Amino acid sequence: MLSECKSKLTEKKEWLARLELVPPKHVRLKFCKVGTLQYISHLDLQRAFNRILVRACIPVWYTQGFNPHIKLVFSTPLSVGSQSVCEYLDIRLSRDISFEEIKRRLNAEMTDEFYILDAYTPENDFSQIAYASYEIRIHTAGASDELADRVKNALTAAPINMIKKGKAGEREIDIVPLIKSVDVAYDGENKEILIKTVLSASSSQYLNPEMLISALKERTEILSGNPTAEYYSIMRTELKKEDMSEFF
Amino acid sequence: MKENISSILKSVSKPGRYSGGEYGQIIKDKESVKARFAFCFPDTYEIGMSNLGMRILYGVLNEEEDVWCERVYNPWIDMQDKMREHNIPLTACESGDPLTSFDMIGFTLQYEMSYTNVLNMLELAHIPLRASERDDSMPIVIGGGPCAYNPEPVADFFDLFNIGEGEEMLPELCRLYIKMKEDGSYTKEAYLHEAARSIVGIYVPSLYEVTYNPDGTVKAYTPKYDDVPKTVQKRIISDMDKAYFPQKVVMPYIETVHDRIMLEVFRGCIRGCRFCQAGIIYRPVREKSAETLNEQAKCLFESTGYDEISLTSLSISDYTQLEKLTTNLLEWTDENMVSLSLPSLRVDSFTKELMDKIATVRSSSLTFAPEAGTQRLRDVINKNVREDDLLRAVSVAFDAGKNAVKLYFMNGLPTETYEDIEGIATLASHVIDAYYRCEGRNRAKKPQVTISVSCFIPKPFTPFQWEAQDTLEELAEKQEYLGSKITDRKIRYTYHDAKVSRIEAVLARGDRRLADALELACREGFKFDAWDECFDYDRWISVFERTGVDPAFYANRAFGLDEVLPWDVIDCGVTKSFLRRERDRAYAESTTPHCREKCSGCGANKLGGKGTCCPNAKVN
Numbered sequence: 001m002l003s004e005c006k007s008k009l010t011e012k013k014e015w016l017a018r019l020e021l022v023p024p025k026h027v028r029l030k031f032c033k034v035g036t037l038q039y040i041s042h043l044d045l046q047r048a049f050n051r052i053l054v055r056a057c058i059p060v061w062y063t064q065g066f067n068p069h070i071k072l073v074f075s076t077p078l079s080v081g082s083q084s085v086c087e088y089l090d091i092r093l094s095r096d097i098s099f100e101e102i103k104r105r106l107n108a109e110m111t112d113e114f115y116i117l118d119a120y121t122p123e124n125d126f127s128q129i130a131y132a133s134y135e136i137r138i139h140t141a142g143a144s145d146e147l148a149d150r151v152k153n154a155l156t157a158a159p160i161n162m163i164k165k166g167k168a169g170e171r172e173i174d175i176v177p178l179i180k181s182v183d184v185a186y187d188g189e190n191k192e193i194l195i196k197t198v199l200s201a202s203s204s205q206y207l208n209p210e211m212l213i214s215a216l217k218e219r220t221e222i223l224s225g226n227p228t229a230e231y232y233s234i235m236r237t238e239l240k241k242e243d244m245s246e247f248f
Numbered sequence: 249m250k251e252n253i254s255s256i257l258k259s260v261s262k263p264g265r266y267s268g269g270e271y272g273q274i275i276k277d278k279e280s281v282k283a284r285f286a287f288c289f290p291d292t293y294e295i296g297m298s299n300l301g302m303r304i305l306y307g308v309l310n311e312e313e314d315v316w317c318e319r320v321y322n323p324w325i326d327m328q329d330k331m332r333e334h335n336i337p338l339t340a341c342e343s344g345d346p347l348t349s350f351d352m353i354g355f356t357l358q359y360e361m362s363y364t365n366v367l368n369m370l371e372l373a374h375i376p377l378r379a380s381e382r383d384d385s386m387p388i389v390i391g392g393g394p395c396a397y398n399p400e401p402v403a404d405f406f407d408l409f410n411i412g413e414g415e416e417m418l419p420e421l422c423r424l425y426i427k428m429k430e431d432g433s434y435t436k437e438a439y440l441h442e443a444a445r446s447i448v449g450i451y452v453p454s455l456y457e458v459t460y461n462p463d464g465t466v467k468a469y470t471p472k473y474d475d476v477p478k479t480v481q482k483r484i485i486s487d488m489d490k491a492y493f494p495q496k497v498v499m500p501y502i503e504t505v506h507d508r509i510m511l512e513v514f515r516g517c518i519r520g521c522r523f524c525q526a527g528i529i530y531r532p533v534r535e536k537s538a539e540t541l542n543e544q545a546k547c548l549f550e551s552t553g554y555d556e557i558s559l560t561s562l563s564i565s566d567y568t569q570l571e572k573l574t575t576n577l578l579e580w581t582d583e584n585m586v587s588l589s590l591p592s593l594r595v596d597s598f599t600k601e602l603m604d605k606i607a608t609v610r611s612s613s614l615t616f617a618p619e620a621g622t623q624r625l626r627d628v629i630n631k632n633v634r635e636d637d638l639l640r641a642v643s644v645a646f647d648a649g650k651n652a653v654k655l656y657f658m659n660g661l662p663t664e665t666y667e668d669i670e671g672i673a674t675l676a677s678h679v680i681d682a683y684y685r686c687e688g689r690n691r692a693k694k695p696q697v698t699i700s701v702s703c704f705i706p707k708p709f710t711p712f713q714w715e716a717q718d719t720l721e722e723l724a725e726k727q728e729y730l731g732s733k734i735t736d737r738k739i740r741y742t743y744h745d746a747k748v749s750r751i752e753a754v755l756a757r758g759d760r761r762l763a764d765a766l767e768l769a770c771r772e773g774f775k776f777d778a779w780d781e782c783f784d785y786d787r788w789i790s791v792f793e794r795t796g797v798d799p800a801f802y803a804n805r806a807f808g809l810d811e812v813l814p815w816d817v818i819d820c821g822v823t824k825s826f827l828r829r830e831r832d833r834a835y836a837e838s839t840t841p842h843c844r845e846k847c848s849g850c851g852a853n854k855l856g857g858k859g860t861c862c863p864n865a866k867v868n
């Protein structure tokens with residue numbers, strides 16, 4: 001059962017050394033985080049990216065100083081339990097390498113639930129993010145057009161006062177002003193309630209989509225039954241700027 | 249991961265423990281494989297994912313194209329409550345399939361206090377606990393790991409045990425299973441018999457009849473068939489340079505205990521501390537070459553992206569090529585931002601040069617294990633560490649600007665007197681004195697000496713296997729006495745809960761008559777007994793009382809030197825007469841040289857092996 005193990009470290013280093021040195025070059029990575037990855041926290045994701053970048057042999061720029069590390073800047077964090085097809089990460093490179101190559105190398109080290117969709121030069125920064133669109137699917141008993149209407153009413157009748165846990169402790173806020181738009185439909189094929197919504201997602205005004213689920217649980221009978229038969233999924237589909245154009 | 253548990257996962261702590269989906273996990277087509285193996289670690293995901301043995305065996309089994317090995321960990325209590333409430337069975341990480349759909353289930357038995365978790369997991373999987381209650385439709389339940397050297401307390405729950413290293417044994421077991429399924433000869437009974445007969449290292453407890461003497465001690469182990477070995481000899485991997493090495497590992501997303509590269513440098517230990525089970529059962533020492541290790545470390549760095557390499561082995565500084573290995577590693581680790589760490593250092597090997605090389609030695613607090621407070625008692629336990637060596641080692645550290653050291657000791661060792669206990673306090677204050685003698689010390693800081701004291705537990709296959717454990721009262725008195733001898737505020741004193749150590753002693757030296765107690769414990773919801781917040785001594789005693797078990801019989805009784813021991817059915821290579829000789833030398837307060845200085849004829853050389861410590865083994 002001899003398992004030959006031959007490292008390619010030297011070849012990789014030689015390849016890296018041949019790349020042209022450049023002043024720290026910014027690259028934006030758009031990635032998705034779906035399926036089982038929804039249970040992985042933002043902090044864990046950061047650690048995972050560190051290792052992925054090393055495995056993929058990306059010529060990342062390390063901060064100078066006593067404790068050199070890779071600088072990772074993420075867009076609006078996703079909370080545990082939510083999936084996304086529009087996450088963004090800015091990295092810096094110390095050597096020149098094509099975007100195609102970056103994407104190819106990273107994806108070789110990632111999975112079909114967590115991979116790079118695009119790599120490019122960023123033309124803005126994450127402070128321009130104002131809103132996020134979500135698709136929420138609720139698999140619940142009694143899903144129907146009628147329930148969809150009631151869900152819509154429950155999410156639009158101001159005020160919806162919810163407890164928000166923040167750094168300064170708990171406080172009650174009305175979430176309606178943070179809901180930019182909300183559409184509710186009954187998806188007969190999957191017997192699910194489908195909510196398409198746009199929520200505030202700037203750093204000062206961030207509404208966690210889980211809040212909508214909590215509000216609905218309080219105001220309707222959805223998801224009150226057996227949790228193995230009733231469940232929901234949250235998918236972040238797009239980030240938007242203040243003028244509602246797509247952020248990328 | 250199945251959709252219908254998504255609501256549950258959203259309601260428990262750390263759902264990443266249960267979701268699977270890690271990079272590096274192995275997915276196969278379950279319809280086309282011929283045997284499905286569930287490798288269970290009877291503790292949390294964070295602990296199990298850090299286990300090197302599991303990383304190796306997961307890889308080794310999946311090398312077999314028609315075998316699919318998956319991982320299973322014990323869900324934390326909040327998750328278990330939900331699973332019970334909604335009748336969700338225990339499932340494997342990769343496929344999300346329940347354990348009942350597997351052909352084989354293997355548990356690694358790393359510590360006795362995890363036994364309740366083994367039963368807990370079987371129960372969660374809706375699998376009958378006792379081997380005798382499981383028919384041919386149920387998976388074969390396999391045990392292995394260090395605790396399998398005395399498998400008797402859990403023997404009734406397992407179909408078979410692997411004694412020794414599993415890299416060859418487990419694939420052989422799977423091949424035999426597939427062969428018998430294919431040629432139609434498979435019944436559970438026939439399979440177990442054939443495995444016991446034809447594969448070295450396989451112990452099938454149901455094939456041995458145990459009889460007892462009127463005084464409760466074991467009378468005899470009798471195999472039920474002539475072709476089943478009277479004693480089961482452990483398996484070892486002969487050539488570590490050629491042993492299977494997992495080039496890829498499953499990368500956890502959530503933080504685990506040892507989230508780093510673990511480089512296994514050698515197996516075994518040349519030392520022979522008389523209380524230490526690992527030092528005996530992993531004999532003989534087999535080293536990997538520095539070249540092999542350097543190459544393997546590079547491969548693992550490339551495939552994981554980890555930024556730390558930990559050299560793991562018992563007593564790492566006994567590696568004959570340590571200098572060469574660390575030099576070779578440092579040639580590439582620094583520029584790749586990878587740091588090196590060593591888990592255990594002997595005081596006699598602790599040098600300035602080593603300290604400069606090893607990042608974790610530089611940054612973290614230092615730990616040494618003198619184990620006993622006086623030279624007399626250190627000679628008894630064969631811990632060849634002298635006070636001078638310790639003081640020299642701490643001085644190196646202090647001169648380099650460190651101010652904190654941690655020292656490990658044990659209470660309740662055979663022949664221990666109150667003088668020995670006081671010696672612990674004296675030794676600690678000598679370390680403080682050494683600090684103030686160091687010219688290079690950090691003058692802005694005060695020294696900090698932490699002494700951590702555990703309780704001696706007599707373990708099978710050690711020279712102290714026959715010894716009685718101190719009673720709880722004796723241990724408590726000793727712990728208190730030591731406390732009263734420590735007056736210096738610069739010495740911090742912590743000690744282990746003697747109650748846990750007592751239960752551990754019962755489970756370590758127990759026999760098959762503990763099965764009822766363990767089953768009752770499981771039915772009453774015992775789990776995670778290695779966790780302080782879950783362990784409840786009074787409930788254990790109540791379980792023993794109700795099942796007719798006297799814990800003192802196993803923990804506090806001196807076993808007769810001629811007594812048949814429950815683990816005599818296992819042959820770990822080291823002979824009982826060697827252990828007996830070592831015991832006599834302990835009482836004579838004389839030390840035994842380590843294997844490289846002089847072979848003391850322990851018997852382990854009969855197992856063979858390349859690059860061992862016993863080329864000049866003495867034949868007894």
Ligand code: SF4
Pocket residue numbers: 531532533843844846847848849850851852853861862863865866
């Ligand atoms: S046979 Fe001798 S050298 Fe080998 S492990 Fe035993 S005591 Fe050590």
